[in-house]
Amino acid sequence: MAILDPADMDKDLSVGEVAERSGVAVSTIHFYESKGLIASWRSSGNQRRFPRDVLRRIAVIKVAQRLGVPLATIAQALKTLPDGRTPTAEDWKRLSAAWKADLDERIAVLTKLRDGLEGCIGCGCLSLGECPLRNPWDELSEDGPGPRLLDPR
Template identity: 65%
Template sequence: MTDHHAHPRPYPGQELSVGEVAERSGVAVSALHFYEREGLIHSRRTPGNQRRFRREVLRRLSFIRIAQRVGIPLAEIRSALDSLPDGRTPTRQDWETLSAQWRAELDDRIRRLQQLRDDFTGCIGCGCLSLDRCGLVNPHDRLSAEGPGPRRLVG
């Protein structure tokens, strides 16, 4: 079994410092540290305890940022990355496969956003204190029967 967290000794230019990764990817150093803690990316430590990332992390970060931008939760992104053989960096084929899996969820999100956009003038948000004119989530003030205050955001 291959340990995808271990890196062989690098060739010159094969690895990047955390600052170089941040600069090249446009991702803040703090976000890189967070992604690493969450298991989305991996680095090795030099004898001086500095992080070194393989260049492939740039493609992996692009994958993460694109998926986040369309609303895929980090847990699903991690699961998708973990499903790749040997923890490899996603290829074009990997992205096509994963995006096909996420298509139904994204289509549903698009539909809800379009509905919100189209009905936004009369809406002040989900759980809108059971306003009687909310046609999105509370037509005819049906949530008022459940009590006062926001109903959909409770819990």
């Protein structure tokens, strides 16, 4: 890893430097850019250059992904940040608070699923007509067992 010269602190980064410093692949950086998560500009030599704040933005993206936040949701959140400024702890607090309710809801659903799974293993039925894990949205079960031909119209 190259040692950063303090004189270079105000300089923009190449895609390779961003990859090295952020720990993500160059292809991932290109992907993030194509999805509008980060932005670059082209130098006079047509080289892609990134402002330094992209490193913090990539860190936010990676943490949010580990939490299971979809990239589209991350992109919407990042659009609320001002361009040309490194995201702050206050920015992160605001972004993560917005994702907390969704995470709490997913945890509740998974807990309910886990608890239902324990009961299902206990009964062993896996009934198409009654099992909420095997067939949770079955509206035709009221018509009795067996297959149904659905009208494709």
